């Protein structure tokens with residue numbers, strides 16, 4: 001297992017996710033005498049990690065869930081970049097972790113391997129509790145003049161100090177020369193091979209005794225979808241299309257989970273205390289607790305922790321995580337989303353209440369710039385589906401995407417169903433497509449819209465036709481996916497030389513790359529307001545009249 005750390009506190013949180021994955025998979029696949037999933041997750045952290053708020057989110061949940069196979073080492077060297085930490089970090093860390101319900105080993109000499117080994121043994125004995133081994137260390141130990149100071153945090157020692165350090169620690173070797181006896185001491189090839197062979201043998205025996213569990217375990221650890229997946233998804237999409245339901249896209253999302261999770265046991269969901277609003281539970285959801293495994297994590301109000309834990313679950317393997325909050329609070333989670341994209345991992349971030357359309361909660365809860373800025377994260381696919389069919393397709397494609405995360409954005413309010421034939425349904429896979437062509441096939445303008453604004457775009461198309469103006473409506477649920485299509489396809493949808501109007505209840509600026517300077521955007525340029533959703537859409541110009549007026553203004 002490997003994760004990309006760097007942003008302090010997230011590596012520790014990934015480790016909580018990895019330990020949680022072990023607990024979930026062990027509960028599902030282990031059988032008496034066959035502990036095929038049985039490993040510790042070790043994490044190394046510093047003062048910086050513990051100062052970061054995310055360490056509270058993750059470690060508090062790890063304590064509540066009793067992740068006994070998580071063993072952490074706190075490098076308590078009293079130094080961070082600005083110097084001695086006592087002026088800005090004076091927590092009693094052992095007491096903090098005891099309060100979380102962890103097993104704490106205080107005051108270990110971090111330079112004494114024997115002391116550390118016995119602390120690890122004690123940690124292993126404390127089953128049912130994660131362990132924090134607090135290691136007192138000296139940063140830059142061995143440097144006679146700089147040890148114990150922040151000068152050794154990141155900067156090189158320099159030639160003079162290197163020269164002074166050599167006799168100080170009795171090191172007589174040339175730079176980059178590592179004596180063979182040290183290599184030998186650290187070489188774990190033989191030990192690792194033996195352990196791996198033992199485990200493989202155990203897995204072989206497990207396979208003989210529990211063939212179907214073994215096949216499932218191997219499939220899941222390989223990250224492969226079930227053999228009948230595509231067939232199942234196609235049927236589900238057809239069923240959803242036939243139902244023609246006019247429902248909120250968050251409800252369509254829940255229906256998609258219900259329809260997909262039954263054939264995808266690796267789907268492990270959750271929400272940051274908004275399950276009833278995000279609609280993330282399905283009929284087969286089983287909450288994970290201290291005592292049991294399951295497939296649903298009640299993350300509590302911990303958006304950042306949830307997202308970085310999801311990264312750990314995904315990196316562990318055997319699990320496809322999804323986790324939800326309001327789109328507004330994707331801000332709290334953002335750096336974990338970025339790390340998922342950077343690490344190219346499959347992860348599904350579900351954000352509901354996607355615009356001013358959520359109404360009276362007011363501008364603190366009304367996302368304006370979030371959809372656009374999430375789209376700016378490289379390798380992130382952001383979906384904002386317009387109805388039940390696009391919502392189901394978005395879920396399926398996000399699950400199938402192996403080389404990066406997806407954000408799924410859904411409305412609180414009801415959205416009209418859009419009629420499509422099978423060929424048009426296939427085009428949703430392209431991220432942007434012609435949902436409704438101009439009646440005469442010769443559009444004078446193109447309206448591009450997403451999500452809740454598709455219904456408006458369709459109504460505006462009708463109103464414009466009544467005044468003799470023919471427009472095409474392009475639905476663009478996933479702009480990055482559309483951008484990955486070839487030029488010929490993109491040009492066939494956005495027709496060179498035909499002016500465009502984008503309509504999205506989000507920050508207007510994003511859309512200029514599609515409409516250009518000669519086009520126009522009906523979007524948000526301010527924060528929202530506190531009022532019923534219908535009043536707000538009117539107030540901010542998301543009306544048929546305004547879209548018609550805007551189209552007329554550019555052609």
Ligand SMILES: Cc1ncc(C[n+]2csc(CCOP(=O)(O)OP(=O)(O)O)c2C)c(N)n1
Pocket residue numbers: 006007008045046047048049052075077079080081139153
């Ligand atoms: C989220 C985040 N903020 C800031 C930094 C920049 N940074 C890197 S290391 C560090 C200090 C960390 O101190 P500590 O954990 O005590 O590490 P030590 O100095 O002991 O190596 C900071 C602020 C970062 N990597 N991540």
